[in-house]
């Protein structure tokens with residue numbers, strides 16, 4: 001299954017709403033535009049983005065004389081594409097090893113994303129080391145170990161309660177010694193407003209700076225799409241205190257609010273690099289802005 005089908009399947013709850021609108025289309029009148037704006041807001045695209053998209057659509061439809069549902073729909077697709085254009089992008093993994101640090105609040109899907117990503121990279125022929133930087137619970141390292149075994153990746157872990165920065169240090173050393181291509185560091189879930197935990201991320205970041213100063217490095221913030229606008233607030237805080245190179249948006253399969261993609265891209269100006277569309281190994285896809293919008297309105 002390609003990106004398009006996967007994302008379409010993942011977005012089915014959101015597309016159903018939008019699709020319903022166009023299915024009952026009777027004309028591009030005020031009523032239609034109001035309902036469209038409301039539908040976009042319900043999809044969590046953000047009130048401002050929705051208003052802007054609909055205003056633009058009105059004027060394009062008027063100037064071009066669009067009347068049919070398919071004309072209006074493709075004009076809308078173009079407008080939404082514009083709003084998120086350039087907000088996709090591949091992971092930068094240009095050095096050996098490259099480092100991926102995965103952060104975010106509790107339960108958003110960090111560890112699962114790492115498992116899926118490791119599987120994908122190993123399949124591409126890369127040697128991957130996973131580092132269990134979540135030392136908060138013993139179960140966290142266990143969960144990552146299972147994913148490592150499944151993916152065919154190495155795992156570096158310490159005892160429960162160990163200093164996360166020390167585990168990361170060991171993980172980086174192992175990656176260098178073993179000639180790994182990519183080292184992916186898991187971290188404990190943390191609230192964006194807990195400063196001691198945010199400082200811990202800074203400490204981890206300094207260890208990476210020191211041990212692999214010239215490495216390609218991604219700091220991926222994982223956001224649960226079902227948390228909607230709250231995810232945006234988290235992202236703003238993480239962006240300020242930890243620095244983020246990309247967003248992974250998970251659980252798109254479980255939400256009717258797929259429009260959050262547009263809101264994140266617009267308001268944060270951070271590329272969305274990957275999206276999660278399920279709990280299985282293959283349910284992680286590279287984000288493509290253009291195809292996303294097509295799938296949303298398909």
Ligand SMILES: Nc1nc2c(ncn2[C@@H]2O[C@H](COP(=O)(O)OP(=O)(O)OP(=O)(O)O)[C@@H](O)[C@H]2O)c(=O)[nH]1
Pocket residue numbers: 104105106107108109110111112113134140187188189190250251252253254275276277278279283
């Ligand atoms: N439907 C769906 N579920 C997902 C997705 N990604 C993760 N999950 C589920 O979300 C739950 C939490 O995932 P974890 O990977 O443990 O989340 P985490 O961020 O590592 O959690 P903590 O380490 O406790 O902070 C699990 O039940 C996952 O299977 C996704 O894309 N879609």
Ligand SMILES: [Mg+2]
Pocket residue numbers: 110111112134140186187188189
């Ligand atoms: Mg975890």
